[in-house]
Amino acid sequence: LSKLPETVDPMIRAHILSLCSALGGTSTVEDGGYSLGDDALACLKDLKKWLKLYDQKMNRFDVARCMAEANLVKGDLLEILSGWEADEIEDRIKQRLALGCVELLVPLTWPFERYSEQSTVNHHRHIPVLQFAQAGYKKAILQHPSKRILSNILRVALPSIAVPQNERTERDEGIIKLVLYFFRNLVTIEHPMITETDTGEEISRSVTIEALEEQNVLQFLLVVSSEMGNEFNTQDVVAMEVIYHLVKSVDIEKIFLTDEQESRKQGQDLTALLKLEDEMKRASIRGASTRHNRFGTTVWIERDDKTRSFVSGQGALLGKSTALDKMDASKKWRKPGGADKKGISRKTEHDMSLTLERRAKAKFRSFVEDFLDAGFNPLFSHLRRAIDRDAQRLIEANQQQYFYLIAWFLKAERIRRKTLAAAADPKDTATPDSESFGLVASVLNQESLITLNRRMTDWLDTKQWTPLQSAMRCFTQILLTVQDMAVSPLEDDREIAENIQNRLFYEEVTLDLVVMILRAYTRQPFGWLDDCTEMVHVHLKMLERFSKQHEHLFIRSRKRARAQRRKSTAGGDGAEGVPEEEDEEDEDEEIAKLSKVTMKERAFDYSRFERKFLTQGCVNTFLAFIGNYKELNYGQMKRAIIFFHRVFVKREQEVLLFRIDVIELFNRILQGPDGLPNSHPARKEMDRFFKHYMRKLVKMLEKRPELYVELLFTKVNSTMHYLQFGYDKQIKVSK
Amino acid sequence: KDGTKDNLGLDEEVKIKRKRINAKLDEARLLREDIGIPKLRREAPKRLRFKGKGHEYRDAAKLLSYYQLWADDLYKKAKFRDTLQIIEKLGHSRRMKMEREGWIMDDNKKTSGDTQKEA
Numbered sequence: 001l002s003k004l005p006e007t008v009d010p011m012i013r014a015h016i017l018s019l020c021s022a023l024g025g026t027s028t029v030e031d032g033g034y035s036l037g038d039d040a041l042a043c044l045k046d047l048k049k050w051l052k053l054y055d056q057k058m059n060r061f062d063v064a065r066c067m068a069e070a071n072l073v074k075g076d077l078l079e080i081l082s083g084w085e086a087d088e089i090e091d092r093i094k095q096r097l098a099l100g101c102v103e104l105l106v107p108l109t110w111p112f113e114r115y116s117e118q119s120t121v122n123h124h125r126h127i128p129v130l131q132f133a134q135a136g137y138k139k140a141i142l143q144h145p146s147k148r149i150l151s152n153i154l155r156v157a158l159p160s161i162a163v164p165q166n167e168r169t170e171r172d173e174g175i176i177k178l179v180l181y182f183f184r185n186l187v188t189i190e191h192p193m194i195t196e197t198d199t200g201e202e203i204s205r206s207v208t209i210e211a212l213e214e215q216n217v218l219q220f221l222l223v224v225s226s227e228m229g230n231e232f233n234t235q236d237v238v239a240m241e242v243i244y245h246l247v248k249s250v251d252i253e254k255i256f257l258t259d260e261q262e263s264r265k266q267g268q269d270l271t272a273l274l275k276l277e278d279e280m281k282r283a284s285i286r287g288a289s290t291r292h293n294r295f296g297t298t299v300w301i302e303r304d305d306k307t308r309s310f311v312s313g314q315g316a317l318l319g320k321s322t323a324l325d326k327m328d329a330s331k332k333w334r335k336p337g338g339a340d341k342k343g344i345s346r347k348t349e350h351d352m353s354l355t356l357e358r359r360a361k362a363k364f365r366s367f368v369e370d371f372l373d374a375g376f377n378p379l380f381s382h383l384r385r386a387i388d389r390d391a392q393r394l395i396e397a398n399q400q401q402y403f404y405l406i407a408w409f410l411k412a413e414r415i416r417r418k419t420l421a422a423a424a425d426p427k428d429t430a431t432p433d434s435e436s437f438g439l440v441a442s443v444l445n446q447e448s449l450i451t452l453n454r455r456m457t458d459w460l461d462t463k464q465w466t467p468l469q470s471a472m473r474c475f476t477q478i479l480l481t482v483q484d485m486a487v488s489p490l491e492d493d494r495e496i497a498e499n500i501q502n503r504l505f506y507e508e509v510t511l512d513l514v515v516m517i518l519r520a521y522t523r524q525p526f527g528w529l530d531d532c533t534e535m536v537h538v539h540l541k542m543l544e545r546f547s548k549q550h551e552h553l554f555i556r557s558r559k560r561a562r563a564q565r566r567k568s569t570a571g572g573d574g575a576e577g578v579p580e581e582e583d584e585e586d587e588d589e590e591i592a593k594l595s596k597v598t599m600k601e602r603a604f605d606y607s608r609f610e611r612k613f614l615t616q617g618c619v620n621t622f623l624a625f626i627g628n629y630k631e632l633n634y635g636q637m638k639r640a641i642i643f644f645h646r647v648f649v650k651r652e653q654e655v656l657l658f659r660i661d662v663i664e665l666f667n668r669i670l671q672g673p674d675g676l677p678n679s680h681p682a683r684k685e686m687d688r689f690f691k692h693y694m695r696k697l698v699k700m701l702e703k704r705p706e707l708y709v710e711l712l713f714t715k716v717n718s719t720m721h722y723l724q725f726g727y728d729k730q731i732k733v734s735k
Numbered sequence: 736k737d738g739t740k741d742n743l744g745l746d747e748e749v750k751i752k753r754k755r756i757n758a759k760l761d762e763a764r765l766l767r768e769d770i771g772i773p774k775l776r777r778e779a780p781k782r783l784r785f786k787g788k789g790h791e792y793r794d795a796a797k798l799l800s801y802y803q804l805w806a807d808d809l810y811k812k813a814k815f816r817d818t819l820q821i822i823e824k825l826g827h828s829r830r831m832k833m834e835r836e837g838w839i840m841d842d843n844k845k846t847s848g849d850t851q852k853e854a
Contacts (some may be wrong), residue, residue, distance in 0.1 A: 335817035694791035713826035
């Protein structure tokens, strides 16, 4: 054993161990309770210094590892913390001790950044061990028999919170933040590797939520977020992070189901799944051999030029297409896909889904509702200002979390309304009206929309797909909320919705952004594709409806990209912009001559905008989406079909979809051995679309045989018009 | 043959083993008269007869199987979907675009010539 290289310098280990044992230990006198060492407070301070001056300064994890070995957290810190009885709030010494413990716990539970520029060999040596240690800490904290570790930690911060905000010292602010950071760390910790014997159940989200609720931490979070901007100021980011890690990937719809509904739904889901499986089994039996596997059948497929391809196995006898499928399946070669160096296709946090257990669910639901009622507006408007200011306390990931949370809570609010409306007595119309959308108003104002827009543009430009995904979700949810507002029984809500839509659809740049994002799809994970197509779908639908309701809709578009001085000096915020633009309409010609106008208001033409979606890039994104048909539910399938319908039927850009791989895909979805099962709700619509598609295609092929070649390719712009209409565009113009 | 003379193998002719050339699906192959697109242009309109309304699935299967066999002849080793992807990509090159325009122009002339004759 001595030959093994030491992971940690033995001297350091000795130091840490001696400090830990000097801290205190199990008493032999008082029924085996914990008794503090004489210099416990000094020991805590020393340990803290070790962590700070050795680990942090030299960028190592040696001390943290020694502490994990010494069982410091469970053996000492938690004992000290739990020893602080409820009637000893005023006890200064105990409070100091508790603070010392928290000061150690925070760095010990700090999340690891696995692949940063600063990581060294040492990190890779220690992190795997420390991750397990952290999971152990979390388990010990949540399961501690005293059941007051969390509330005692909370109590550490209470004296500082009691001081009015303007009288707080830096130390007070620091303590509040420290406690919040501890909770952030606690909810962030996940089990590093789940095995059969260690399922990580003890530290799952449900258990965490239950413990946090029982020990009043959730209430504390509500207080912090609802008093944001008043009693609290710089703690906004940390508070948001705690909430983010609590909320992320939780399935919202399930939270708002009652137990009865949920069990019924589970039953239905199970039935549906079993039925699907049954169909799958039958489909696979259909293609299977009816004889034993050495029966030996060989079939050849003869072509017109008398060449033959051979296929073996009985299945080949079934029909030409199965034989061809078999022929294809026997080919070993695969097209090299190219390495995904940037990791674009890697799944992210956004692609997960999580269901809470029954008891935690109820607690979580009431937290979510309380947060929406009290904390949503103050916290998010405060954060939005911080983001706009580029405040120092924000890191890159925070903005992503911000948009993710907005999307999540907006959706939660919408679902809450829906469940309330469903539960309310239909005859009694007076009560449900009382709630207005004011609860989520802070993210629907102009400033927030601008922030969102700017971030989306940034992230698209820099190809940061994961943050972009959260922003897209946020945008979709804002649109959906506005849509709900527009049909609200309250007059005010309807008016505001009208206003917001006006603003949303006023800038052409915003509209174009949606198209550009859709076109930017390359190989992002499925979740991204889902969010992207949903955003496009909702956006197009709302814009269409809105432009139908308003005959004279104006938008602001960029005319020339050249810088224009005169206008910028004339200035004008968004509010004043409208009358100004009108004045300029008169001078329009003159200005156009000078080509100085950068922005111009013009009548909005929906069909012109829709035409931007009629490009191969956009169609390809939706094709990639529907390529995942096995995982799509009815709504998602429908979304894709509606888009294709838009392209193919409404706008008659059939050529865009006339491609052999598209035919192959549609055919596979409907006819293939692993296509949509018969019971799939979207099958009927898909079937109808495909039949229409094939009829058009056959007619077109008979009319223009050159399409046989063009079926192989993405169409070239110069010939697309000819293919579609049978004559060249130019000829028509010259006539 | 003479063991004493040639025990070092110096006089034996050195055979240079050539690495096997992998068939590649490129423009040249795609444009080959006998298996490439020219064949498709020649044959497809004649060979494929569709039934139209009411027989959509059969038509689709017919079309797909024709293309699949054509793709199989063109490039044996790849699966149908992969072949289609490769061909699609090749279609972006300048040369292919010119060829494609040429084909369309040809057919355009042919059909417009026909209509003129008819008129």
